[in-house]
Amino acid sequence: MPELPEVETTRRGIAPHVRNRRVAAVVVRCSRLRWRVPSALMRELPGCTIRAVRRRAKYLLLDAGEGTVIVHLGMSGSLRVVPAATPPQKHDHVDIVLVGGQALRLRDPRRFGAVLWTRDDPGRHPLLRALGPEPLEKDFSGARLFRATRARRRAVRDFLLDSAQVAGIGNIYANEALFRAGIRPQRKAGRLTRTECDHLVHAIRAILRRAIRAGGTTLRDFRSADGAPGHFQFHLRVYGRAGETCDRCGGRIRGRRLGQRSAFYCASCQA
Numbered sequence: 001m002p003e004l005p006e007v008e009t010t011r012r013g014i015a016p017h018v019r020n021r022r023v024a025a026v027v028v029r030c031s032r033l034r035w036r037v038p039s040a041l042m043r044e045l046p047g048c049t050i051r052a053v054r055r056r057a058k059y060l061l062l063d064a065g066e067g068t069v070i071v072h073l074g075m076s077g078s079l080r081v082v083p084a085a086t087p088p089q090k091h092d093h094v095d096i097v098l099v100g101g102q103a104l105r106l107r108d109p110r111r112f113g114a115v116l117w118t119r120d121d122p123g124r125h126p127l128l129r130a131l132g133p134e135p136l137e138k139d140f141s142g143a144r145l146f147r148a149t150r151a152r153r154r155a156v157r158d159f160l161l162d163s164a165q166v167a168g169i170g171n172i173y174a175n176e177a178l179f180r181a182g183i184r185p186q187r188k189a190g191r192l193t194r195t196e197c198d199h200l201v202h203a204i205r206a207i208l209r210r211a212i213r214a215g216g217t218t219l220r221d222f223r224s225a226d227g228a229p230g231h232f233q234f235h236l237r238v239y240g241r242a243g244e245t246c247d248r249c250g251g252r253i254r255g256r257r258l259g260q261r262s263a264f265y266c267a268s269c270q271a
């Protein structure tokens with residue numbers, strides 16, 4: 001599943017090719033994605049110029065002046081910039097064709113992705129309005145995390161996965177950040193100290209930035225039609241490594257069920 005770093009890398013990859021480009025047409029080969037691709041997108045987007053490509057949590061926002069295209073990659077979605085004449089493959093469901101002959105093409109085999117259109121402030125869209133702060137921006141801070149976690153009995157890992165508390169952190173990055181900060185995933189969020197909150201915010205940023213950097217080197221070319229982007233290849237220190245050796249202390253990594261998802265940690269490095 002594309003996580004925040006993959007979405008951010010996609011944003012950086014496509015932005016130079018679509019920014020300041022006028023939309024010539026929208027081609028929808030399959031509108032049955034997670035939500036139906038709205039017909040207003042086909043009517044209203046052509047003729048608009050894409051002014052900017054932004055990201056909010058795991059949503060990409062194409063600012064087209066008259067409105068905003070909201071794209072989510074779901075479980076298996078990817079975006080490419082291809083010559084518009086490139087024959088579509090089986091799962092290439094939506095093209096935003098640009099004046100000049102290129103097209104922004106969504107491939108989504110499992111069709112859990114979304115392509116939506118709003119003429120209002122996208123920040124007030126039902127999918128976006130309840131999102132918490134962006135983890136890479138200043139308003140997500142140790143002080144804020146400390147305030148938000150007071151009296152919370154929920155496991156800190158689950159607190160991090162709650163997009164109303166902090167936007168766009170998936171299970172892999174939550175587990176890796178908790179390892180880096182020395183905090184067990186199952187610890188009650190309300191028991192974090194102020195210093196631990198500072199360390200955790202720092203760890204989350206470091207992990208996400210490193211993954212974005214890795215993405216920048218893994219996915220060099222958003223203009224090739226093949227080469228599906230997967231997870232970035234960077235070294236995971238705890239996630240998926242139950243029973244293996246901790247590379248910090250030599251102890252054993254543990255895996256356990258926590259809520260609906262697995263949690264991974266080192267009992268000696270994390271308290």
Ligand SMILES: [Zn+2]
Binds near residue numbers: 246247248250270
């Ligand atoms: Zn360890």
